[in-house]
């Protein structure tokens with residue numbers, strides 16, 4: 001496995017008490033595969049990604065195991081971790097408009113990674129940066145490389161971010177909603193680009209998204225998160241064909257089926273629980289149409305079929321769905 | 324950018340003209356009759372007084388006096404000092420370098436202390452280091468210059484005998500002695516500005532360190548040093564540069580009291596002497612020159628702001 005996350009938990013100390021943003025999350029991604037992480041806003045997707053990158057604020061308490069190519073990250077010194085960031089594991093952030101430094105040219109920001117990790121000189125790194133910008137289909141890359149972020153469109157900036165992330169051919173690429181802020185055609189181009197790069201370099205991709213259409217088209221496996229926990233984990237095709245968690249069923253409810261193309265997460269009635277005071281037992285219970293007395297205890301994430309796990313007392317759902 | 328600069332230069336002339344009217348007008352409010360002071364021993368003789376007034380056009384209506392003055396000023400002629408019979412421009416040119424040296428040294432001291440202190444306190448915010456730096460900045464800002472000046476003279480000149488308590492030696496004459504005579508007043512002037520720069524640097528750094536691009540810099544695998552000094556500071560300095568330029572202008576104009584304490588024969592001393600002697604051409608000349616410096620520096624501040632801010636430079 002390229003990446004194995006086991007029992008990852010992240011707690012923030014907030015003014016109103018400890019907030020457990022991620023609670024015993026486990027998943028793994030193989031080389032050349034894409035794992036999609038889906039779930040409503042605030043369910044802990046970005047926090048999970050930042051934990052893997054080692055980029056959470058120092059005040060965040062992190063426990064569990066993160067293994068990259070069988071190497072436990074938690075035992076690395078901050079300095080060792082830093083040496084891997086940008087080289088072995090890279091991330092494209094959710095906010096393309098603000099993730100580039102306004103004071104440096106696009107080319108310089110890409111070149112910086114190459115100088116840092118590949119030991120290239122200024123001129124060689126800048127040339128390589130132009131090649132990378134060209135690679136992510138930025139037209140007139142040589143000219144664009146000399147421009148500042150404010151002179152580039154959102155789609156262009158996200159491509160620069162991707163070029164930066166791919167500069168050192170990382171083993172693992174985390175893309176946190178890389179296309180949410182962009183228009184549909186640009187979205188499709190960027191996702192196609194990620195697929196192509198994955199095929200060429202064997203990079204493992206963790207793709208965080210709200211968009212089930214994107215999951216259907218680009219992911220091999222899926223993790224559905226709810227309120228900091230994994231609700232369901234399966235192969236993408238299986239998840240769409242046979243969802244085994246009421247939350248997933250709800251999400252798929254209004255989303256057009258696989259061939260239907262892009263569909264946002266369906267809105268499910270009720271609101272996401274307050275992570276400072278999460279409900280006892282199953283966190284989805286307040287919104288779940290199938291809840292019963294036993295849901296007051298927390299359901300474990302258990303396999304319903306090989307490679308298909310659901311955290312629900314009702315799973316497999318055949319009977320309740322049939323009823 | 325060229326058009327912008329022209330427009331900006333175009334604003335300067337009316338600004339200075341309005342200022343000149345104000346300077347001239349306010350001066351009339353100063354109590355005391357210059358003719359009386361200039362007449363000296365003969366101040367009881369009405370003939371002498373009338374003669375002096377006629378010579379200096381003090382018997383003409385105010386608008387005429389103003390026009391006589393300003394029409395020569397625009398040609399670069401600031402007239403003669405009534406008292407010491409020297410051209411005002413020459414007086415300014417001999418005193419300005421003194422104050423300029425003082426201001427440059429004070430500013431260097433302020434930057435060397437204030438900017439790094441601001442960076443450190445932002446990076447170590449809410450730690451004892453931050454509190455200590457903030458306390459020092461508060462001390463620098465709120466300590467009156469005259470008090471700090473006197474204390475320094477007492478300590479370094481009277482008590483320890485390391486530095487001369489007053490006087491000035493030009494840089495061209497004896498650089499070491501020149502530094503020795505200016506280091507204390509420069510520190511006094513610089514301490515307050517260091518505090519101001521520190522606070523602004525801290526605030527700007529805190530803003531920058533919270534930005535997404537700083538997280539990107541960390542995600543690249545850059546060390547904390549490069550993250551702070553290259554990525555955050557580069558952006559944080561953009562507003563600080565403008566502020567620094569304005570503070571430098573204030574230094575040139577604000578050295579009056581400090582120059583008095585250390586008896587440094589600079590701009591401050593020139594204007595104070597001129598006011599006490601009702602030497603109007605000198606007062607007007609010095610104030611106009613100060614205004615010109617200020618206006619120029621604010622233009623420089625704008626140009627610098629453009630230069631360091633790619634968003635404006637390439638707009």
Ligand SMILES: Nc1ncnc2c1ncn2[C@@H]1O[C@H](COP(=O)(O)OP(=O)(O)OP(=O)(O)O)[C@@H](O)[C@H]1O
Nearest residue numbers: 012019021040041042043044045046047048057275
């Ligand atoms: N630095 C932090 N301090 C305190 N709480 C935080 C911090 N970062 C995130 N959180 C909280 O952790 C929870 C999960 O946040 P996260 O950003 O992972 O959500 P997300 O799933 O990425 O949502 P979105 O889809 O909107 O990006 C939220 O409740 C958020 O308020």
Ligand code: SF4
Nearest residue numbers: 282285288295312313
């Ligand atoms: S455990 Fe109960 S409340 Fe939770 S999802 Fe399953 S049925 Fe619904």
Ligand SMILES: [Mg+2]
Nearest residue numbers: 045046047094
């Ligand atoms: Mg997020």
